[in-house]
Amino acid sequence: MEANDLINLAYVVAATLFVFGIKMLGSAETARRGNLISGSGMLLAVVITLLAEGLDYKWILGGLLVGGAIGLVAARLVKMTAMPELVALFNGFGGLASLLVAWAEFEKIKASGWEVYQLETSSNPTFSGFVIYAAMLIGGVTFTGSLFAYGKLSGKLSGSAIVFGGQKAINILLLAILIGVGAVFTWSSDLELTYKLFLTGVGLSLLFGIMGVMPIGGGDMPVVISLLNSLSGVAASAAGFVIANNVLIVAGCLVGASGLILTVIMCKAMNRSLGNVLFSGFGATSSSGGDDDDREPKAISVEDAFYVLEAANSVLFIPGYGMAVAQAQHVVKELAELLEENGTEANFAIHPVAGRMPGHMNVLLAEADVEYEKLLEMDTVNPIMPTVDVAIVIGANDVVNPAAAEDPSSPIYGMPIIEAHQAKTVFALKRGQGKGFSGLVNKLFLMENTRMIYGDAKATISSLVNELKG
Amino acid sequence: MDLILLFFIFVLAAFLGLELISKVPSQLHTPLMSGSNAISGITIVGALLAIRTEEQGTMGMILGVAALVFATINVVGGYVVTDRMLQMFKKKEK
Numbered sequence: 353m354e355a356n357d358l359i360n361l362a363y364v365v366a367a368t369l370f371v372f373g374i375k376m377l378g379s380a381e382t383a384r385r386g387n388l389i390s391g392s393g394m395l396l397a398v399v400i401t402l403l404a405e406g407l408d409y410k411w412i413l414g415g416l417l418v419g420g421a422i423g424l425v426a427a428r429l430v431k432m433t434a435m436p437e438l439v440a441l442f443n444g445f446g447g448l449a450s451l452l453v454a455w456a457e458f459e460k461i462k463a464s465g466w467e468v469y470q471l472e473t474s475s476n477p478t479f480s481g482f483v484i485y486a487a488m489l490i491g492g493v494t495f496t497g498s499l500f501a502y503g504k505l506s507g508k509l510s511g512s513a514i515v516f517g518g519q520k521a522i523n524i525l526l527l528a529i530l531i532g533v534g535a536v537f538t539w540s541s542d543l544e545l546t547y548k549l550f551l552t553g554v555g556l557s558l559l560f561g562i563m564g565v566m567p568i569g570g571g572d573m574p575v576v577i578s579l580l581n582s583l584s585g586v587a588a589s590a591a592g593f594v595i596a597n598n599v600l601i602v603a604g605c606l607v608g609a610s611g612l613i614l615t616v617i618m619c620k621a622m623n624r625s626l627g628n629v630l631f632s633g634f635g636a637t638s639s640s641g642g643d644d645d646d647r648e649p650k651a652i653s654v655e656d657a658f659y660v661l662e663a664a665n666s667v668l669f670i671p672g673y674g675m676a677v678a679q680a681q682h683v684v685k686e687l688a689e690l691l692e693e694n695g696t697e698a699n700f701a702i703h704p705v706a707g708r709m710p711g712h713m714n715v716l717l718a719e720a721d722v723e724y725e726k727l728l729e730m731d732t733v734n735p736i737m738p739t740v741d742v743a744i745v746i747g748a749n750d751v752v753n754p755a756a757a758e759d760p761s762s763p764i765y766g767m768p769i770i771e772a773h774q775a776k777t778v779f780a781l782k783r784g785q786g787k788g789f790s791g792l793v794n795k796l797f798l799m800e801n802t803r804m805i806y807g808d809a810k811a812t813i814s815s816l817v818n819e820l821k822g
Numbered sequence: 823m824d825l826i827l828l829f830f831i832f833v834l835a836a837f838l839g840l841e842l843i844s845k846v847p848s849q850l851h852t853p854l855m856s857g858s859n860a861i862s863g864i865t866i867v868g869a870l871l872a873i874r875t876e877e878q879g880t881m882g883m884i885l886g887v888a889a890l891v892f893a894t895i896n897v898v899g900g901y902v903v904t905d906r907m908l909q910m911f912k913k914k915e916k
Contacts, residue, residue, distance in 0.1 A: 370861050371838065377857045378843045383850055384908040387857050391901045394864065398897075401870045408875045408883075415873070415887045419894025426895070427902035432910070438903060439856045446862045446896040452889030453868035459882035460872075479825055581855050581862070588865040589835075593828060595868050601828060602835045603864040609839025610858050614851065704848050711851030718849070718910045729848055 355403055362400035363599035369393025370603050374610055380724075397599050432719035433679060436709035437505035440498045440577060443584050447494025450587035451554070454487035457594050458550055462543055473596065480594070481538040481546070487590035488550070489530060489557045494583045496561030501576055504565075505708055513569035520631065523563050530556050568630065570673070571750060573708040575618045575629045582611025614710060621704035623756075623766040649780075652803035654812060657779055658819035664741035664777075666697040668733065670770055671713050672706045674747010674783065678809035681720040684746065687813050688722070690820040699726050701733040701743075701770045703751035734771045743775035745796070746809050747782070753794045778802040781809045853907050860900025866893035 373390025376382035402412070423442075430438045461469045466477050473480075503509035530553065537549040568576050585607025592600025619626050652660075661667060669688065675681060688698040700722065706713045714727060737743070745752055752772040755762035772778050773796050780797050782804060796802055805812050846854055872886030 370864075371842065374839075374842050374854075374858060374861070377854045378846045378850065380847060380850060380911070383853055383857075383911070384905065387853070387860075387901065387904045387908060390857065390861055391905075394861070394866075394897055394901070397864065397867050398870065401867045404871060406874045406876055407870065408873050411873050411883070411887050412870060412890065415869070415890030416894055419891040420898045422891075423895040423897065423899030424902055427899040427906065430903065432907075435852065435856075435903070435907065438899070439852070439859060442856070442896050442899050442903070443859050443862070445892040446859065446865060446900075449863070449869055449889045449893035449896060450865045452885045452892065453865055453872055456869075456872040456882050456885035456889060459879055459885060463879045463882065474824070476825060578855055581859050584859065584862040588862045588868075589832065591865050591868045593832075595871060596824070596828060597867060597871070598828070598831060600864050600868055601832050603861050605832050605835035606839040606842070607858045607862040609836045610843045611855070613840060613843050614846070614855060617846070617851075702848055704851070709852060710855055711848055711853070714849035715852050715907060715910075718907075724849070724911070727849060 355405065359400050359403055360598065362396055363597075366393040366397040366400075366599055367602040367606075369396070370606055374606060397603075432715055433676060434506065435715055436573075436577070436707075436712060437502045439709070440502040440505055440580070443577075443581055444495045444498030444502065446584040447491045447498060447580075447587050449491070450584070450591040451488050451491030451495060451557075453591045454484045454491065454594050455550070455554070458484050458547075462547060465543070466541055475596065477541060478538060481540075482534075483590055483593035485534045485537050485550070485553060487587055487594050488553060489534065490583055490590055491587040492554060492557030493561040493564065494580055494587050496558045497565045497576075497583075498561075498580050500562050500565040501573065501580060504570060505573065513572075514566045519563075519567060523560070526556065526560050526563060530560060564630070570708060571705070572622075572629050574705045574710045574712070575615060575622070575626070577709050578611055578614040578618055579626070579630075582608050582615055585609075585611055618705060618710055621768065622764075623768065647798040649797045649802070649804045652779070652805060654805065654815045655819065657803070657805055658816055660777060660779075661691065661696070661742060661816065662694065662820070664691075664696050666699075666739065666741050667691055668737075668740045668743045668772075668775065669698070669700045670743055670745045670748050670752055670772055671700065671702070671717070672746065672748025672751060673708060673712075674749075674781070674809055676707055676712065676716055676747075678747060678783075680746060680810040680813055681716045681722075683810055683813040683817055685717070685720040685722050687817050687820070688726070690817060694820065699728050699733070701728050701730065701772075703730055703748070703770050706748055706751050730768060730770055734774075737771050737774035738776075740775040742777045742779060743772040745772055745778060745780040746813075749794055752796050754796055754799075755794070759795075772796060773799055773802075776801065779805055781805050781807075781812055783808060849911065853904050853911070856900055856907065857904040860897055860904060863893050863897035863900055866890065866897050869893045 376386025
């Protein structure tokens, strides 16, 4: 029993390291150290677990090497721009692992029978059944949900919401069946039957993960990603109940809870409830709100834009998903530098849900070497907006739509926005005349002081850079 | 009793997790997410414990090893990618 005590003691230390790690990840000065601390907690948990009796080290070594190599290579080689989808993919793998752990435990029960299992582990069969099913269900949903999100983020699948008639009814039915199967699985002790029920549950939860993410559009991705992140923690925690392991329960639960906080932050940034994000199919239906404006957006040539910029005292860049798509962050940085050399103050305004992942724009601009202090948050930037000479909107749309502040009939009314319309002049870089993710006409683009610059954002900015250089 | 104890731990951890993070600057949203995602790879411990020498059937073994591979990808990849991101942020501070 001594080995077991040592292991459990080490788990307590590991859990403590996770707590400090997460705490430190929440602040800029300590974040990197926090990640290392939580990493050392993980290392400790893994190494100490190897002391447990009866493990098959041959297979363990193989699994660790294969998984470690794949993870390391993927994490090293990925471009910063592909970060959102990679995080989604890793997240899915975590969910899948929890599903498999629950399944492996169930195989053990199936091999030995409930009576022996109960004696060996001093567990309650109903409870074991319940948590095995729960870990499988949550893990499965996390896995396919994350894979689907990965597809959307990487552009392998269409980013827009997929909605069809009766979808809600089908999803509710699916969930009801999942719960029903789970109930029978939990209460039945017939191993033949429960095994079939379990496999059915696996299939259904994998399907449910896809069905759940399907009606959610690209612009709502930050919410979904952080929710899936939270779920992968809950799945790990449930797996911890399956094998009665404290460190899994604690660490998984910490992730589940902190992920939920991030989800709530994202929802608040859009002024929508989680339920609304998950079930409304937002952005798939074109709304009529605000369509009655017959003003035409006014375009401006790159050359004229350059003259305005050259004379400006302060310029504010407002990036959105379009900047990520065009991979324009490096040229944007170059333009900002040239403007600074020209005596113009150049800053960036970042909306919390700009892009497809929480903090997406920050990662991109950091990759392009934009200084920390130049990235301003929404609350900082709005009060000074009227003093900004030129606000350059790069591929952002709904997060600068004044309808959110002014038009109570707009579906996005109440969403906090970056008030670009308060700036003296607005340049809006856009690929075409299409609508934003929400399908709304953006009145910002129709305003008197707004000029559109159509075309690829990267090409447009590059020519501005050339004008400034020349 | 054991069961209640586990549940007790779970509830406490949930509250701790909710309190741990209050206001996160948006530049840290991505690292926080991918860093906590790496922690959810703790299920790697469950996978390790599932790979035993004693007889448990081929299927159980296969599942355990598969779980270990995926959990390890999650853990190693998650920590490395988070560190890469944070390193990038760090550079700017000088």
